[in-house]
Each structure stands twice: as structure tokens, then as C-alpha cells.
Amino acid sequence: MAHGEEFKFLVKRGGGLLLSCRRRLAQISTEFTDRKSAKGFSSMNISSTETAKAGVTVAPTGGALGAEIRNADLRTIDDRDFAVMSGAWHDHAVLLVRGQELNDEDLVTFSKRFGELDWAPVQESGRRFVEGHPEIYVVSNVVENGVPIGSLGAGEATWHTDMSYLEVPPKASILYALEVPASGGDTYFNNMYAAYEGLPEELKRRIEGLSLKHDGTYNSGGYLRQGVTAVDDPRTSPGTYHPLVCSHPETRRRALYLGRRRNAYIAGLPLAESESLLDELWAYATRAELAWGHQWRPGDLVLWDNRCTMHRRDSFDAASRRVMHRTQIRDEVAPRP
Numbered sequence: 001m002a003h004g005e006e007f008k009f010l011v012k013r014g015g016g017l018l019l020s021c022r023r024r025l026a027q028i029s030t031e032f033t034d035r036k037s038a039k040g041f042s043s044m045n046i047s048s049t050e051t052a053k054a055g056v057t058v059a060p061t062g063g064a065l066g067a068e069i070r071n072a073d074l075r076t077i078d079d080r081d082f083a084v085m086s087g088a089w090h091d092h093a094v095l096l097v098r099g100q101e102l103n104d105e106d107l108v109t110f111s112k113r114f115g116e117l118d119w120a121p122v123q124e125s126g127r128r129f130v131e132g133h134p135e136i137y138v139v140s141n142v143v144e145n146g147v148p149i150g151s152l153g154a155g156e157a158t159w160h161t162d163m164s165y166l167e168v169p170p171k172a173s174i175l176y177a178l179e180v181p182a183s184g185g186d187t188y189f190n191n192m193y194a195a196y197e198g199l200p201e202e203l204k205r206r207i208e209g210l211s212l213k214h215d216g217t218y219n220s221g222g223y224l225r226q227g228v229t230a231v232d233d234p235r236t237s238p239g240t241y242h243p244l245v246c247s248h249p250e251t252r253r254r255a256l257y258l259g260r261r262r263n264a265y266i267a268g269l270p271l272a273e274s275e276s277l278l279d280e281l282w283a284y285a286t287r288a289e290l291a292w293g294h295q296w297r298p299g300d301l302v303l304w305d306n307r308c309t310m311h312r313r314d315s316f317d318a319a320s321r322r323v324m325h326r327t328q329i330r331d332e333v334a335p336r337p
């Protein structure tokens with residue numbers, strides 16, 4: 001019997017069995033060896049931190065952010081389990097759910113539980129979205145009939161926050177793995193609350209009240225966005241200004257909001273001063289201890305909060321296939337201090 005089914009079966013047999021169920025979960029947790037640990041990823045500290053709440057369980061990564069949600073089938077998740085998941089999302093900023101079997105319809109339906117969806121950005125090929133699903137962005141290196149089916153190719157995608165060049169960027173993104181390479185293509189997330197909180201007080205004072213331009217010229221793979229002319233002067237490139245330090249509308253915590261490094265510009269500063277202040281902030285924000293990395297398997301779904309995290313992706317062998325479908329959940333408010 002699969003672990004999830006075993007859990008449900010034991011719960012059905014009544015409260016008396018709940019204890020044995022918890023013991024079994026603890027046992028399963030101890031047996032669990034994440035293959036990431038062999039590669040130096042932060043391993044999940046399951047047995048001490050897993051909390052049984054309703055049907056799903058929440059297992060923090062033990063790193064700077066992130067948790068795994070277990071015993072979840074996202075096609076049928078009920079309101080109670082969804083509430084646990086939402087709470088965990090606010091607590092941990094990034095959630096991983098493994099072993100899902102979602103078609104595009106399921107992905108959109110699940111994503112909509114978090115709110116309205118933004119339409120996917122135009123892909124590098126000029127294609128906009130999956131036929132019939134304007135909300136789905138394809139991240140892929142696969143080329144069919146000479147045309148890439150998605151964006152970002154097989155190279156590194158540098159640290160960024162999704163679509164922060166919009167006036168109201170999406171509050172969350174959900175990435176679902178359909179095909180993954182045997183190695184490479186791992187995605188890393190970092191904790192921008194911790195990035196802000198860890199700044200020296202003098203630096204916090206210096207950036208208070210400043211606004212930052214979030215570039216709309218290039219995507220994180222370094223590709224020019226469709227319909228945009230290449231501009232490499234951060235003062236004149238297209239983009240949107242947001243506060244450099246933002247308050248999360250739900251958690252109320254303050255986070256550094258950097259978006260992406262290329263063509264970033266701090267309003268009102270001479271270019272050289274803006275560049276050196278940004279270099280200083282980026283050095284704090286991208287420290288290894290603020291990050292957690294995920295090595296994908298097909299069927300993995302990762303949900304992240306764009307308001308308090310950034311992410312980047314490793315390159316991988318261009319001859320292998322990586323196909324991911326992403327949705328973006330619309331925010332109700334623009335970033336604010």
C-alpha cells in the first residue's frame with residue numbers, strides 16, 4: 001500500500017489508530033533519504049518537524065525557507081487541507097508537493113484556489129501560451145519543427161522574481177514538472193525577508209524610502225522579451241519602479257524586493273552609485289545560507305511567494321528534455337513599503 005493510502009486507511013479506522021498512524025509516519029520519515037542530501041542540498045529534517053494536521057503533513061526543509069507538503073493529491077484537496085497548505089505557504093514561502101498527476105486543466109484549477117491567474121508572458125518565440133490555456137507559461141528547452149515550445153532554453157536562469165516589471169506583479173507562481181533531465185536544471189529559492197533582516201542597520205537606513213526599477217527588457221535566461229528593443233542603459237530601459245523594501249500584505253513582514261539585477265536602477269541616484277549600492281545589496285541577498293535548492297522529479301509541483309523570495313535555475317544538457325508548466329497568481333495590490 002502506498003504511504004498516502006496507508007495514512008488514509010489508518011485514519012478511517014478511528015481515533016484509536018491515530019497514534020499508530022503518527023508512529024508510522026515518523027518511521028516513514030526516518031526511512032526517507034532525500035537524494036538531494038547526497039549532492040549537498042539541505043536535507044529535510046522530517047522526523048522532528050513533521051506536523052500531522054488533517055490529511056496533509058508539512059515537513060520544513062530545515063533550510064532558510066521551504067517545506068514539503070505530503071499526503072496531498074492536488075486534484076482533490078479539500079478545504080481543510082488547502083487551509084493547512086496556505087498557512088504553510090505563508091510560514092515557509094516555498095512549498096514542494098511531489099508525485100502529482102496533473103493535466104493542464106488540473107493545474108489551472110488548483111492554481112485558481114489561490115486567486116485569479118495572470119496570463120502567461122509572451123514566450124521568446126512570440127508564442128503566448130498553451131492552446132486553450134492562456135494562464136500557462138511553458139518553461140522548456142524543447143524545440144519542435146524548429147520552434148522552441150517554451151522559454152529559457154537550457155542555460156542558467158539568473159536570480160529573479162517573476163514578472164516584477166509589471167505594475168502589479170503576480171503574488172505567487174506554481175511550477176509543475178512534466179519532463180526533467182537526468183541531472184542539472186535544479187531550481188534554488190532564497191529568503192528575501194532574511195535578506196532584509198540581515199542587512200547592517202546603516203544599510204537599512206540608506207535604502208529606506210528608495211525605489212528600484214525592475215527591467216522589462218530581458219528575461220532571466222538573458223533573452224530579449226518579444227516586442228522590446230534591446231536597451232542596456234538601466235536609466236532608460238523599459239521597466240517599472242517598486243519600493244526597494246516592501247511589506248508583505250499578508251504576513252506584514254518586510255522584505256528586500258530586488259526583482260533582477262540586469263538593468264536595475266535606483267531612482268534618483270547617479271548610475272555609478274546605483275550600481276554599487278545594488279551590488280552591495282545583491283551580495284547580501286544571494287548568500288548561500290539564505291537559499292534552498294530543489295532537484296526535480298516528474299510530477300513535482302513547487303509553489304512560491306514572489307513577494308518574499310527570488311529564484312534561479314541551473315543550466316542542463318541541451319540535448320536532454322525539460323518541460324515545465326507554470327501558472328502565475330495575480331496579486332490584489334501593487335508592492336508597497
Ligand code: SIN
Pocket residue numbers: 139152157162173175185186187220311312313324326
Ligand atoms: C522560472 O523562472 O519560473 C523557471 C524556473 C525553472 O525553470 O526552474
